[in-house]
Amino acid sequence: EVQLVESGGSLVRPGGSLRLSCAASGFTFNHNAMAWLRQAPGKGLEWISAISGGSDTVYYADSVKGRFTISRDNSKNTLYLQMNSLRTEDTATYYCSTLNTWFEFDFWGRGTLVTVSS
Amino acid sequence: SFVLTQPPSVSAAPGRTARIPCAGNDIATKSVHWYQQRPGQAPVLVSYYDRDRPSGIPDRFSGSISGNTATLTITRVEAGDEADYYCQVWDSSSNPVVFGGGTKLTVL
Numbered sequence: 001e002v003q004l005v006e007s008g009g010s011l012v013r014p015g016g017s018l019r020l021s022c023a024a025s026g027f028t029f030n031h032n033a034m035a036w037l038r039q040a041p042g043k044g045l046e047w048i049s050a051i052s053g054g055s056d057t058v059y060y061a062d063s064v065k066g067r068f069t070i071s072r073d074n075s076k077n078t079l080y081l082q083m084n085s086l087r088t089e090d091t092a093t094y095y096c097s098t099l100n101t102w103f104e105f106d107f108w109g110r111g112t113l114v115t116v117s118s
Numbered sequence: 119s120f121v122l123t124q125p126p127s128v129s130a131a132p133g134r135t136a137r138i139p140c141a142g143n144d145i146a147t148k149s150v151h152w153y154q155q156r157p158g159q160a161p162v163l164v165s166y167y168d169r170d171r172p173s174g175i176p177d178r179f180s181g182s183i184s185g186n187t188a189t190l191t192i193t194r195v196e197a198g199d200e201a202d203y204y205c206q207v208w209d210s211s212s213n214p215v216v217f218g219g220g221t222k223l224t225v226l
Contacts, residue, residue: 035215045153045161045204047215062213095160103208103215104151104166111160 002026002107004096009112016086016116022079022096022109030054030074033099036081038092039111046092049081050099064090086116120148120209122218129224136192138221140205143186148207150188152181155220156201164203165190192223200225 008020020036035050049070050059058070069082079096093113097105123141130136140150150168153161163172165181168188178193192199205218 044202044220045155045206045217047217050215059214061215100166102149102151102167104149104163104206105153105161106163106166106172108160108162 002098004098004107004109006094006096006109006112009094009114011115011117012086013118014086014088014116017082017084018086018114020081020083020094020096020112020114022081024077024079024096027098027107029072029077034072034079035097035099035105036068036070036079036094037097037105037108038090038094038114040089040092043092051079083114086114088116090114091116119211119213120207120216122205122207122216124203124205124218124221126219127222127224129226130192130195131226132195132197134195136195136199136223138190138192138203138205138223140188140190140218141186142188142207142216145186145188145207146183148209150181150183151206152179152190153204153206154199154201155204156198161204195223195225197225199223 003025005023048061051070067085071080093111095111098107100106152165154164155161164179169181202220204220
């Protein structure tokens with residue numbers, strides 16, 4: 001059974017940093033592209049970053065480019081999101097997901113809440 | 119950048135058919151995926167590659183495309199289908215993942 005468990009969300013001040021983790025199990029992690037998405041309270045889904053299985057290809061949404069960094073450790077079956085220069089508009093539940101053949105997000109974690117507020 | 123447009127809400131009575139549209143210019147040239155998000159839960163993929171269904175998704179859910187509109191059709195609607203539904207494509211642009219704004223399905 002595929003399991004994705006996010007952690008690391010918390011309350012942080014504007015301008016601060018945070019690192020999210022996503023522990024994966026139940027599938028061959030290094031064979032799968034992975035992604036981070038988020039959902040602000042009461043809003044729709046927003047994709048923010050994706051990374052290939054071997055980390056050779058990464059993508060970022062314009063809204064986070066230059067501030068967020070996606071990475072993975074295939075030896076630990078873990079996906080990361082380093083978030084710097086956080087803004088109040090980054091407040092959201094952050095989800096990690098597998099990214100499949102047709103660029104669909106086929107499995108999702110339950111999410112971790114990041115609140116950026118002074 | 120590519121834009122997907124969904125109506126904010128759709129309603130259907132139990133046992134009837136709900137159709138949720140997702141409009142986008144030349145959408146038929148892309149692979150369209152659909153997600154269901156029940157209140158307080160993570161999204162779940164219910165249709166991918168225009169019309170395929172992931173394992174475990176009932177055949178009451180089906181995707182289709184006609185012209186510039188993709189549609190998620192839910193037959194024999196149940197109370198448990200009440201949720202937000204999002205369409206999504208991958209676009210070959212600087213912002214490659216595009217979601218529609220979401221449609222809230224209300225079961226009357």
